[in-house]
Amino acid sequence: MQIPAIDLRDYEYTLPEEKIAKFPLEKRDASKLLHYKDGQISHLNFSNIVDLLPSDTLLVYNDTKVxxxxxxxxxxxxxxxEIFLLQPISPTTVISEIMLAKHPVIWETMIGNSKKWKDGEILKGQIPFQGSAINLFAKLIDRESRRVEFSWDNADIAFVDVVEASGEVPLPPYLNRKPIDEDKSRYQTVYSVREGAVAAPTAGLHFTPEILEKLREKGIKEAQVTLHVSAGTFQPIKASQVTEHPMHSEQIHVNRETIEKILLNLGNVVTVGTTSVRTLETLYWYGVKLLEGKGDELKIEKLFPYENRESLPSAQKAYEAILVFMKEKGMQTIMGTTEIFIFPGYEFKIVKGLITNFHQPGSTLVLLIATILGEDWKRVYGEALANEYRFLSYGDSSLLWIA
Structure with a gap:
């Protein structure tokens, strides 16, 4: 496959500030829902999602927790x-493991007001925890790479407890406001379970326990993947050549049951959010790697799908290769990283439909939407703007079908 030339200007649009949803609606499922199928657009309410999804659908969620x-x-x-956690460095780079650490940890971070922080200086904060106080310490150990060591004076509690007790909700920068108490629950899906994301998989914010139950009653099947959303998801494309954009790397975890469900439901897979799309498509390319004998490591570079090949295996063969590999290794869960970059010219291998919000102009996510809709992405976004849809993380939703 030859990598197409992408002009970023073709994926810009004007997003007025007043269209950005700064706060969530009172009820999660009260948002609007734009439905796109076979070139037709309809405007509904998110609660209609139960009627729109066929009963043979496999709905795939990202269960990461912010x-x-x-x-x-x-x-x-x-x-x-201000220290913003980005990527774990030590004693492990695996987010799910470092969150359970009960001894000093090192993270790559973003640091606000770093010029005021001297090399080797230890900052101290006191945080309340279960009726007592914990002292949390931060030491800048590498200014160039922004690596910070965190330690605390209670060996009985894990880093995740320290962070939950002391940290602020990492709202997207475009909201341009401080987090409030409501954000602790609303900037989180109702099915989030695996701590590690620094941004929410926002397409899932519309789901309620009641809607999930109605979907199950209809016979719709469900599966979970984990992609720990990184701060790179907000990084605008600045490179003149879109393919030179430094695509962010994110950790993924997928269990064997999900792989088996995908295999049983090929052709009927709908994902909640772009993160779930990236995960399932990444797994296809990992299967390709295994079939090509390119190693055991689950790691998909951003342009790997666009490399020239004489032929490609079916989705079934690629996923079966993963399942065989997992069984041979005695693995219940497969873990790795993805930098997959989905832009026009890409052909989806697994996903048939996507539930997603409305994204920033000129972003990697708009490029993904344009890959699904073609030139119709402009019409869809134009209709959303004209019909007073709320945009971005706390905004309204859409259900888009891939032709």
Whole structure:
């Protein structure tokens, strides 16, 4: 496959500030829903999702859980230092494991007001925890790579408890406001279970326990994947050549049951959110790697799908290769990373439909939407703007079908 030339200007649109949803609606499922199928657009309510999905659908959710990744410290001089957790470094790079650590951990971070923080200086904060106080310490150990060591004075509690007790909800920068108490629950899906994301898989924010139950009653099957959303999801494309954009790497975890469900339901897979799309499509390309004898590591580079090949295996063969590999290794869960970059020219291998919000102009996510809709993405976004849809993380929803 030859990588197509992509002009970023073709994927820009004007998003007025007043169209950005700064706060969630009172009820999760009260949002609007734009339905696109076979070129036809209809405007509904999110609660209609139960009627729109065929009963033979396999609905795939991302069950990652947002951690309060923004930690605030105060120097003795009064200077405020803000540390945003990005990627774990030590004692493990696996997010699910480092969150359970009960001893010092090192993270790659973003640091606000870093000029005020001296090399080797230890910042101290005191946080309430179960009726007592814990001292949390932060030490800048590598300024260039922004690596920070965190330690605390209670060996009985894990890092995830420390973060939950002390951190702030990492709201997207475009909301341009401080988090409030409501964000702790609303910037989180009702089915989130695996801590590690620093941004929510926002397409899932519309689901309620009641809607999930109605979907099950209809016979719709469900499966879970985990992609820990990174802060890179908000990174705008700045490169003149879109393919040169430094695509962010994100960790994924998928269990054997989900792989088996995908195999049994090929042709009927609908994903909740772009993160679930990226995960399932990544798995296809991992299967390709296994079939091509390119190693055991689950790691998909951003342009791997666009490399020239004489032929490609079917979705079934690719997923079967993963299942065989997992069984041979005695693995119940497969873990790895993905940088997959989905832009026009890409052909979807697994996903047939997508539930998603409305995304930032000129972003990697708009490119993904344009891959699904072709030139119709402009018409869809134009109709959403004209019909007063709310945009971005706390905004309204859409159900888009791939032709």
């Amino acid at each position: 951690i309060p990744a923004r930690l605030i410290f105060q120097r003795e001089t009064g200077a405020r230092i």
